[in-house]
Amino acid sequence: xxxxxxxxxxxxxxxxxxxxxxxxxxxxxxxxxxxxxxxxxxxxxxxxxxxxxxxxxxxxxxxxxxxxxxxxxxxxxxxxxxxxxxxxxxxxxxxxxxxxxxxxxxxxxxxxxxxxxxxxxxxxxxxxxxxxxxxxxxxxxxxxxxxxxxxxxxxxxxxxxxxxxxxxxxxxxxxxxxxxxxxxxxxxxxxxxxxxxxxxxxxxxxxxxxxxxxxxxxxxxxxxxxxxxxxxxxxxxxxxxxxxxxxxxxxxxxxxxxxxxxxxxxxxxxxxxxxxxxxxxxxxxxxxxxxxxxxxxxxxxxxxxxxxxxxxxxxxxxxxxxxxxxxxxxxxxxxxxxxxxxxxxxxxxxxxxxxxxxxxxxxxxxxxxxxxxxxxxxxxxxxxxxxxxxxxxxxxxxxxxxxxxxxxxxxxxxxxxxxxxxxxxxxxxxxxxxxxxxxxxxxxxxxxxxxxxxxxxxxxxxxxxxxxxxxxxxxxxxxxxxxxxxxxxxxxxxxxxxxxxxxxxxxxxxxxxxxxxxxxxxxxxxxxxxxxxxxxxxxxxxxxxxxxxxxxxxxxxxxxxxxxxxxxxxxxxxxxxxxxxxxxxxxxxxxxxxxxxxxxxxxxxxx
Numbered sequence: 001x002x003x004x005x006x007x008x009x010x011x012x013x014x015x016x017x018x019x020x021x022x023x024x025x026x027x028x029x030x031x032x033x034x035x036x037x038x039x040x041x042x043x044x045x046x047x048x049x050x051x052x053x054x055x056x057x058x059x060x061x062x063x064x065x066x067x068x069x070x071x072x073x074x075x076x077x078x079x080x081x082x083x084x085x086x087x088x089x090x091x092x093x094x095x096x097x098x099x100x101x102x103x104x105x106x107x108x109x110x111x112x113x114x115x116x117x118x119x120x121x122x123x124x125x126x127x128x129x130x131x132x133x134x135x136x137x138x139x140x141x142x143x144x145x146x147x148x149x150x151x152x153x154x155x156x157x158x159x160x161x162x163x164x165x166x167x168x169x170x171x172x173x174x175x176x177x178x179x180x181x182x183x184x185x186x187x188x189x190x191x192x193x194x195x196x197x198x199x200x201x202x203x204x205x206x207x208x209x210x211x212x213x214x215x216x217x218x219x220x221x222x223x224x225x226x227x228x229x230x231x232x233x234x235x236x237x238x239x240x241x242x243x244x245x246x247x248x249x250x251x252x253x254x255x256x257x258x259x260x261x262x263x264x265x266x267x268x269x270x271x272x273x274x275x276x277x278x279x280x281x282x283x284x285x286x287x288x289x290x291x292x293x294x295x296x297x298x299x300x301x302x303x304x305x306x307x308x309x310x311x312x313x314x315x316x317x318x319x320x321x322x323x324x325x326x327x328x329x330x331x332x333x334x335x336x337x338x339x340x341x342x343x344x345x346x347x348x349x350x351x352x353x354x355x356x357x358x359x360x361x362x363x364x365x366x367x368x369x370x371x372x373x374x375x376x377x378x379x380x381x382x383x384x385x386x387x388x389x390x391x392x393x394x395x396x397x398x399x400x401x402x403x404x405x406x407x408x409x410x411x412x413x414x415x416x417x418x419x420x421x422x423x424x425x426x427x428x429x430x431x432x433x434x435x436x437x438x439x440x441x442x443x444x445x446x447x448x449x450x451x452x453x454x455x456x457x458x459x460x461x462x463x464x465x466x467x468x469x470x471x472x473x474x475x476x477x478x479x480x481x482x483x484x485x486x487x488x489x490x491x492x493x494x495x496x497x498x499x500x501x502x503x504x505x506x507x508x509x510x511x512x513x514x515x516x517x518x519x520x521x522x523x524x525x526x527x528x529x530x531x532x533x534x535x536x537x538x539x540x541x542x543x544x545x546x547x548x549x550x551x552x553x554x555x556x557x558x559x560x561x562x563x564x565x566x567x568x569x570x571x572x573x574x575x576x577x578x579x580x581x582x583x584x585x586x587x588x589x590x591x592x593x594x595x596x597x598x599x600x601x602x603x604x605x606x607x
Contacts, residue, residue: 218265373423387425387431492504
């Protein structure tokens with residue numbers, strides 16, 4: 001399995017992918033609001049006010065994906081992996097026919113059409129880019145630490161005393177060391193908990209004392225304002241949201257206004273903006289190679305000098321032009337991603353829906369070759385289970401006929417290459433078009449079962465050769481030696497037999513057992529066993545009112561049933577069977593369950 005296939009199998013990838021896609025329009029909207037506010041306050045506001053505005057805009061951009069991630073919510077435990085796409089039959093009517101449904105590859109939620117294929121690539125690209133920028137940030141931090149400890153020496157005592165005096169002048173009470181560095185190209189501030197100011201080796205003797213003091217005040221202003229820490233947080237935001245040009249645009253404003261704020265402090269402390277401007281002119285006008293170091297020449301030197309002297313300079317259109325172009329492209333991509341799904345929703349070529357008035361003993365839904373689908377006496381609830389990757393207890397609301405009336409459907413796909421997942425996406429469109437189905441999703445507190453290990457430990461034998469049939473995991477069970485139906489490896493078959501119900505599977509993971517138990521019990525089952533190994537499974541029990549999922553109409557809000565006394569000559573009831581045969585235990589509890597609430601539904605329109 002390659003990286004993309006691995007990502008496609010992870011339930012969090014769809015959630016993260018849509019979070020990244022939604023941030024495209026969210027970031028553009030926030031950038032537009034920030035631009036309007038900045039333009040409104042351009043003339044009257046101070047550089048510090050503009051700096052705070054830019055920081056607020058970047059903070060909002062960081063918060064937006066977190067809010068989106070929270071709003072999308074995690075996939076429900078019961079529906080995250082597979083759905084039920086098989087037959088559900090009253091045991092008394094057809095005691096020898098399988099009643100279990102087989103898993104399909106369709107996903108719940110909004111993953112339709114192109115998004116199911118594109119989202120893993122989007123997440124993979126984001127992970128690669130974010131990792132690259134994080135490594136870059138770590139390298140910058142290591143370089144900054146190296147500059148503080150390599151080829152440095154303490155400054156002469158008189159200059160250390162001058163630094164303390166200059167710090168007190170601007171209200172800085174923290175101790176700051178002054179180091180002479182052979183690596184630093186310009187005066188630079190580094191460190192947050194133990195800040196230092198680095199000056200080039202020739203600066204103390206090569207620059208006039210007044211000019212050097214003005215530059216040192218600029219660096220001390222960075223330390224007083226905690227700009228080193230803010231710069232690190234800003235770089236983290238850039239690393240995580242690197243793909244959006246609006247983030248870099250706002251971040252560029254933060255860096256520019258940060259320098260303006262420190263320039264204003266330096267000019268005010270020296271009492272002569274012209275002297276400070278001369279100091280900047282004498283400073284070599286190039287940024288140091290280490291992004292994590294706050295340097296006195298940050299930003300455009302010419303713009304900073306012109307601003308100090310009260311002169312205006314035209315804004316270069318270079319950066320704003322490419323940022324606007326990239327933003328337009330990203331907005332187009334977001335629009336296509338968000339709104340193209342409705343038009344590209346897969347549909348059957350032709351479909352016939354008839355109310356079942358004949359044999360009502362069996363209910364089934366089956367995928368046909370060529371991308372078609374057939375149902376026999378299937379209630380709308382069962383059809384929705386398949387279409388939306390849900391279990392019966394996750395569908396609430398709607399009239400009584402949603403569970404009681406069965407429908408016979410014959411639908412032609414018109415596409416021989418359609419997968420089972422695509423067929424059930426077509427079924428969604430059919431239900432929404434012909435049944436006028438409208439719904440919403442929400443999380444409700446419902447009865448659940450916790451599956452734990454019994455007192456004497458689990459009784460789950462390791463897989464044996466021949467215990468299951470290798471092949472298509474979404475296919476039906478096939479005859480095995482001995483005459484019984486054998487499911488594909490990793491799956492569990494639930495079969496009605498004259499003596500009761502038999503659950504059988506080979507190479508079964510615990511997630512599959514909890515999935516099938518949830519279907520049988522008619523409520524979610526949460527795995528609390530801690531068992532990670534696969535196992536073979538045979539579970540036989542006598543059905544009673546506890547197995548609500550095997551009854552046509554299950555009330556998930558009912559109180560936990562009390563099992564009837566077992567026939568001493570027959571199979572135990574399911575609670576006892578699980579404990580005696582598997583060494584596990586089901587305990588009743590309550591927990592959050594994601595449900596689909598039917599808001600509106602009608603009997604199907606005529607063919």
